[in-house]
Amino acid sequence: MKTLTTDGRLLFATRLTRLFAYGFLAVVLVLYLAQAGLSEASIGLLLTLTLIGDTVISLWLTTQADRFGRRHTLIVGAWLMLFAALLFTATQEFSLLLIAATIGVISPSGNEVGPFLSIEQAALAQIVPDRQRTHVFAWYNLVGSFATAAGALCGGGLAQLLQNGGMAPLNSYRAIVIGYGLIGLLLMLFFTRLSKKVEAPGPSPLAPLSQRERGRLGLHRSRRVVFKLSALFSLDAFAGGLVLSSFVAYWFNLRFGAEPGALGAIFFGANILAGLSALLAARVANRIGLINTMVVTHIPSNLLLILVPWMPTLPLAVLVLLLRFSISQMDVPTRQSYTLAVVDPDERSAAAGVTGVARTTGAAISPSITGALLSYPSLLNVPFYLAGGLKIIYDVLLYRSFRSVKPPEERV
Secondary structure (H helix, E strand, O other): OOOOOHHHHHHHHHHHHHHHHHHHHHHHHHHHHHHOOOOHHHHHHHHHHHHHHHHHHHHHHHHHHHHHOHHHHHHHHHHHHHHHHHHHHHOOOHHHHHHHHHHOOOOOOOOOOOOHHHHHHHHHHHHOOHHHHHHHHHHHHHHHHHHHHHHHHHHHHHHHHHHHOOOOHHHHHHHHHHHHHHHHHHHHHHHHOOOHHHOOOOOOOOOOOOHHHHOOOOOOOOHHHHHHHHHHHHHHHHHHHOOOHHHHHHHHHHHHOOOHHHHHHHHHHHHHHHHHHHHHHHHHHHHHOHHHHHHHHHHHHHHHHHHHHHOOOHHHHHHHHHHHHHHHOOHHHHHHHHHHHOOOHHHHHHHHHHHHHHHHHHHHHHHHHHHHHHOOHHHOOHHHHHHHHHHHHHHHHHHHHHOOOOOHHHHO
């Protein structure tokens, strides 16, 4: 943190604030919608449309951010968080919830959604040296995981506390949604404090790019690499979308009767371990490279994911889930660092945005499938098997496609 500028510290603060809000809401989101009277299939459809809406909004905002202004774009994203919270709080009508889910920013998984991550990554990559990039991204993800963990613990704990005090479950969950909106306001304040140094550099005066050369998505030289990465990341995200934190929490509730307080504690521990695994990733990557780190750590975590529903008791299922989270996020800072390392500096927001949108698109399809599967007791465990198997296929394809494409720090 001592090597970061004021802007760098602010970007860490916005990451912490936002991921706390996502974890705060995600652990009770499906429970809230179920209490509001929605069926499992309707909840799955709503979460799918939530992610589709986030995808469309994110694609538009991130590919225009370098021209419109990164700070302005981030502030717009914070407004969309507040908008979604207001509508989710004010109504139980499915059509209005659909509007909030499609236009606003809601995270059903506790992970990043919206335009924030792509733009913040581009800004961080701009203000830190290449050799520190993966290390800074590892700490950036560690802060996010700890914040998500704290949010999940506070969200589940607050809901349990309110219910123990006599509040109806629906109203206790609604209080969490209100808190989510208030955190969006705080996030907006942080974004207004960023300086002009986080804005994208202009094109080289010696070789300025025309609009046609730059393309509609803000990409030029790296277009092919970015599209190929996007296709693979989309497959990985589709698999991850089958086991969103909200659905896993709901699965624990159905399978073992876990209450909101226990669910908050489970995902607190899971996200703490995920954050530590992200920090370890930087050291491993320095030894074996970014692509190798992504693949070697990802495959065992997916085998553990497949094993979760085989556990006969809640403690054993939680233990395997925590083991999975202890290595599951080691591919995240390495993936982010790799993507921004193999593109030109003036493509970074666009590259992060396009790959991020590809991930959101892949994840958007999955909840409707999981929602349908959870409607049948005999298919309750299938999402874990599908997710783990597809993620292993992604790992193999990624290694075969990019093992020879090195980032600058690995070419020396």
